[in-house]
Structure formats: C-alpha cells, structure tokens
Amino acid sequence: MTIIFRSNRVFACILHRCKYSTAPKSVSTVQINQKEFVADDYTNVTPKIISYLGRNLHLQKDNPLSIVRQRIVNYFYKSFTLRGNPAFSVYDNLSPIVTTKQNFDDLLIPLDHPSRAKSDCYYVNKDVLFRAHMTAHQSELLRSGLDNFLMIGDVYRRDEIDSTHFPVFHQVDAVRTQRKEELFADHPDLEIFEPAFDPENPHKFTNTITDPSKQSCHTLEATKLMEAQLKNHLIGLVHALFGKDVKHRWVEAYFPFTHPSWELEIFYENNWMEVLGCGIVRNEILVSAGPNNSIAYAFGLGLERLAMALYKIPDIRLMWSTDSGFLTQFQEKDIDAKITYKPVSSYPQCKNDISFWLPPTLSIDTFMSNDFYDLVRDIGGDIVEQVKLKDKFVHPKTKKHSLCYSIMYRHLERTLTQAEVNEVHKAIEKAAVEAFNVVIR
Numbered sequence: 081m082t083i084i085f086r087s088n089r090v091f092a093c094i095l096h097r098c099k100y101s102t103a104p105k106s107v108s109t110v111q112i113n114q115k116e117f118v119a120d121d122y123t124n125v126t127p128k129i130i131s132y133l134g135r136n137l138h139l140q141k142d143n144p145l146s147i148v149r150q151r152i153v154n155y156f157y158k159s160f161t162l163r164g165n166p167a168f169s170v171y172d173n174l175s176p177i178v179t180t181k182q183n184f185d186d187l188l189i190p191l192d193h194p195s196r197a198k199s200d201c202y203y204v205n206k207d208v209l210f211r212a213h214m215t216a217h218q219s220e221l222l223r224s225g226l227d228n229f230l231m232i233g234d235v236y237r238r239d240e241i242d243s244t245h246f247p248v249f250h251q252v253d254a255v256r257t258q259r260k261e262e263l264f265a266d267h268p269d270l271e272i273f274e275p276a277f278d279p280e281n282p283h284k285f286t287n288t289i290t291d292p293s294k295q296s297c298h299t300l301e302a303t304k305l306m307e308a309q310l311k312n313h314l315i316g317l318v319h320a321l322f323g324k325d326v327k328h329r330w331v332e333a334y335f336p337f338t339h340p341s342w343e344l345e346i347f348y349e350n351n352w353m354e355v356l357g358c359g360i361v362r363n364e365i366l367v368s369a370g371p372n373n374s375i376a377y378a379f380g381l382g383l384e385r386l387a388m389a390l391y392k393i394p395d396i397r398l399m400w401s402t403d404s405g406f407l408t409q410f411q412e413k414d415i416d417a418k419i420t421y422k423p424v425s426s427y428p429q430c431k432n433d434i435s436f437w438l439p440p441t442l443s444i445d446t447f448m449s450n451d452f453y454d455l456v457r458d459i460g461g462d463i464v465e466q467v468k469l470k471d472k473f474v475h476p477k478t479k480k481h482s483l484c485y486s487i488m489y490r491h492l493e494r495t496l497t498q499a500e501v502n503e504v505h506k507a508i509e510k511a512a513v514e515a516f517n518v519v520i521r
C-alpha cells in the first residue's frame with residue numbers, strides 16, 4: 081500500500097517540497113486551506129477531495145441537504161426548550177480536518193478497528209484526517225461544557241462509486257445529557273449510577289459492556305428511561321420528516337462509543353432503509369470529557385439518504401449541482417412543503433470497460449478497489465456515475481492476475497459524446513498504469 085502511494089503520480093501534485101519551511105528538503109507536504117501538513121505513509125487525500133472543502137452544501141440556500149438540516153434543527157428547537165430558549169445548541173461550521181484522537185481515540189475506537197483503515201479514510205498524515213463522522217467532535221464539545229448539542233457537517237469516506245455513494249456526505253450528530261435531578265425529577269429515590277460507581281472517583285471503577293442491556297456503571301432504570309426518551313425523540317423526528325404513517329423498526333447495533341446501541345430503519349419503497357445509529361454514550365467518554373455525574377444519549381444520521389428519500393432524488397451527485405433547474409425545485413418558502421424532484425431530463429450513459437494485469441506484487445485479493453475508485457474520480461470527475469468490479473481472473477498458465485472494471489459515464493446536465501468519454505477513459509488507463517504499475521489488456 082505504502083509503495084502505491086509513494087510512486088503515485090496522481091497524488092504527487094499535492095505532495096510538494098516545502099520551500100519555506102525549515103524541515104529537511106526531503107519532507108513532502110500537503111497544503112490544505114493555506115496550512116501545510118507533513119505528508120507520510122498514511123497520506124492518501126487527493127486534490128479532488130481537497131477541492132470539496134468549504135462547499136458546505138448543508139448551509140447553501142435551496143440545497144435539499146440544507147432544507148433537511150433546517151427541518152431537523154427546527155424539530156430539536158421546538159421539542160426542547162429551557163425557559164423559552166432552545167435547549168440544544170447547533171454547531172454546523174466545525175473544521176472537517178481533525179486528529180485521529182478526535183475521530184477515533186476519544187470515542188474508544190480500538191487501534192485495530194476497520195474504520196481506521198487507510199483504505200476507508202482520507203488521511204492527511206498518520207495523525208490527521210478528514211473526519212469520517214461528525215461524532216469526531218463529541219468529546220471536545222462535551223469538554224467545553226455543553227450538555228445538549230447538534231453537530232452538522234461534511235464527512236469523508238473512501239467508498240465505491242454509484243448513485244448512492246459519494247466520498248463526501250453530510251451528517252447530523254447529537255448528544256443529550258441529563259443529570260439525576262433532570263432524569264429522575266419525579267423519582268428522587270432513583271439513581272443514574274450503581275452503588276459501586278462513585279462519580280467523584282470514576283477511575284476506581286472498570287466500566288464493562290458485557291451485559292447487553294446496560295453499561296455496568298449505570299442502573300437499569302436510568303438506562304431504560306434514557307432509551308425510551310431517545311427512541312421517542314427519534315421517532316418524533318422521523319414523523320416530523322416523513323409523516324406519521326411511516327413504518328419503522330429498531331435493530332440492535334454495536335458502536336464502540338455507545339452501549340446499548342441501536343439502528344433505526346424505516347420502510348421506504350418496499351425496503352427497510354437504515355436512517356440512523358444511536359445509543360447510550362459510554363460513560364468513559366463522559367468522564368474523560370468532564371461531566372461525571374450525567375448519563376447521555378447520542379445519535380448520528382446521514383442527510384443525503386434522508387433528502388434522497390424525502391424528495392425522490394435519484395442520484396447523490398445531484399446534491400452537488402449548482403444548476404438552477406435543480407436548485408429552483410427546492411425554493412419553497414415553507415420548508416416543510418412536500419417536494420418531489422422532477423428530473424430536468426436524463427442524458428444518455430456511456431459505458432467503457434478497463435481491464436488490466438496486476439504487477440507480481442499485487443493479487444486480485446490485495447488490490448484495493450478504493451484506490452482505483454479515487455483515481456477514477458480524480459481523472460474522471462463527476463461525470464463518472466458508477467464503477468463496478470466486473471471480473472477477476474487468474475491466468476491458468478502464467479498465474480498472472482487480472483481485473484476488469486466497468487465505468488459508467490453520464491453528465492447530469494448535458495449529453496456526453498463517445499469521443500470525449502474515450503479521451504477521459506484513456507487518461508484513466510494511463511494514470512492507472514503509472515499509479516499501480518498495471519498493464520492494460
């Protein structure tokens with residue numbers, strides 16, 4: 081993997097020698113928003129990905145993501161007030177460049193957890209990455225003393241290419257904490273914590289999650305009451321967005337930062353669709369961030385999936401459209417109005433296959449498709465609609481390994497000519513040869 085990135089000319093344009101720093105000449109750097117970062121074996125962020133920074137679709141007027149964001153914020157503003165003021169504060173402009181401590185360590189994500197893999201995240205270097213989820217800000221906001229808050233923004237993940245996946249998407253994440261006086265206002269005899277846990281000396285107690293119903297430090301009453309509140313609040317949100325008739329179900333889940341954990345699914349177009357993850361925040365996270373006498377719930381949801389379902393938007397790339405034919409469809413004065421997206425028109429698709437022999441150092445099992453997808457995005461840009469692994473082949477005699485991908489091209493706003501697609505396709509072949517040392521078949 082390291083070798084791939086080091087020899088990768090596609091990525092070389094962002095890795096340049098730092099002319100003015102005092103670092104040794106051989107140090108490569110990555111420049112992001114006028115800031116220079118030292119590059120290393122982890123660096124895999126591409127110029128294309130860097131170019132999405134600052135687009136803030138969730139804050140752009142008439143963007144469907146922004147409308148759904150506002151509807152969610154309104155629901156929380158309306159549902160929770162403290163002496164007439166909203167109880168939740170909203171953070172929608174936090175920097176997406178975070179440390180591995182924020183994105184993983186603070187959330188108890190183990191060092192060998194698959195979500196840390198280079199093949200899944202965009203790393204600036206081994207200590208810094210483009211946040212992979214909004215939960216990355218949970219600890220810092222708790223540490224600053226907040227108790228009820230929403231974190232909204234763009235998140236980055238390396239993934240396949242199709243109509244529902246884009247390397248940048250948007251999430252709303254939330255935390256609601258309660259002290260005993262709030263949670264058990266009507267039952268002062270009940271406690272949040274088991275007697276063995278002393279909030280004044282939290283480190284004397286080893287919190288465990290072996291009991292599926294609760295963390296060992298919490299009482300069952302506190303956990304169950306929080307669970308009921310969490311589920312009610314989230315069903316209320318789904319009703320506010322989709323209407324009261326929507327069918328839903330809860331599915332047990334696992335997240336390193338919550339216990340117990342659940343996913344909420346809604347029945348949409350004849351399928352169960354997962355809309356969010358949630359749970360009771362691990363007490364270790366609260367204790368190390370400050371509030372050692374509270375219990376909290378948290379949840380995270382993706383805005384694209386909700387917006388696509390609510391407005392029947394067929395392709396995730398449309399969210400990035402600046403075309404007025406798209407945006408004007410969402411220009412309603414009433415953000416709760418029912419809007420159904422009408423395709424302006426559908427332009428034809430061009431399909432080209434790419435097949436290559438892998439170098440002897442790689443096999444059909446070790447070649448990282450996500451590396452290839454990033455290269456296709458870098459060269460092809462947003463006219464790439466889908467990339468599919470079509471065939472894996474090992475030659476019976478030479479034992480050489482070969483892969484074949486289908487690349488579907490479609491422009492959302494005009495017809496592409498086969499000649500221009502061929503040119504892009506050739507450029508992708510050339511870049512693949514340089515980046516991965518493959519031989520086109």
Ligand code: DAH
Binds near residue numbers: 337358377381
């Ligand atoms: N961060 C998770 C993800 O991106 C979603 C999530 C699950 C967020 C549970 C939460 C939570 O705050 O409590 O998949």
